Amino acid sequence: MSALPYFCKGEVVKGFGRGSKQLGIPTANFPEDVVDNLPSDICTGIYFGWGCVGNGVVHKMVMSIGWNPFYQNTKKSAETHIIHTFDEDFYGETLSVVIAGFIRPESNFTSVEALIAAIHSDIEEAERQLDLPEFRQLKARFFNNTDVNLPNGY
Ligand SMILES: Cc1cc2nc3c(=O)[nH]c(=O)nc-3n(C[C@H](O)[C@H](O)[C@H](O)COP(=O)(O)O)c2cc1C
Numbered sequence: 001m002s003a004l005p006y007f008c009k010g011e012v013v014k015g016f017g018r019g020s021k022q023l024g025i026p027t028a029n030f031p032e033d034v035v036d037n038l039p040s041d042i043c044t045g046i047y048f049g050w051g052c053v054g055n056g057v058v059h060k061m062v063m064s065i066g067w068n069p070f071y072q073n074t075k076k077s078a079e080t081h082i083i084h085t086f087d088e089d090f091y092g093e094t095l096s097v098v099i100a101g102f103i104r105p106e107s108n109f110t111s112v113e114a115l116i117a118a119i120h121s122d123i124e125e126a127e128r129q130l131d132l133p134e135f136r137q138l139k140a141r142f143f144n145n146t147d148v149n150l151p152n153g154y
Pocket residue numbers: 015016017018019020023027029046062063064067068069070071072079080081105106107108115118119122123
């Protein structure tokens with residue numbers, strides 16, 4: 001995917017609210033214009049990268065882009081789960097993300113439990129990948145973060 005890494009930002013809008021309630025995995029939804037402006041090269045599926053709310057701390061994130069086949073959404077969405085526990089919702093705040101890599105296509109599942117298990121395994125995959133120097137350096141590059149210790153050459 002030649003469009004990666006891809007940086008975008010937008011105001012966090014309300015989704016269906018199922019992420020927190022049904023899945024226990026809260027997601028921040030981007031507005032329609034951000035979704036519509038994603039490069040065509042970024043196909044639907046599950047991605048990992050870095051994300052930050054307002055001027056806050058930059059965290060690892062996983063992102064789902066598409067129609068959520070399990071819920072059969074009719075509108076394409078881009079939903080970010082920041083791998084961090086926040087005390088409060090952040091609707092209305094600006095979410096900035098850099099999409100770094102692809103994990104898998106969106107799938108349908110026979111149970112909510114299976115969807116939850118898949119998302120947990122995506123989170124583990126994201127945690128692993130983002131520790132690699134190749135992806136750690138994106139945090140510094142896109143968020144001007146100086147506390148990233150990188151080996152020579154990055
Ligand atoms: C890492 C990640 C992977 C996901 N994978 C799938 C998937 O394979 N199939 C699917 O239907 N939905 C998938 N979702 C989307 C969830 O179904 C969605 O976040 C949930 O329905 C909450 O949406 P809401 O905030 O609009 O309520 C994924 C979400 C995340 C964060």
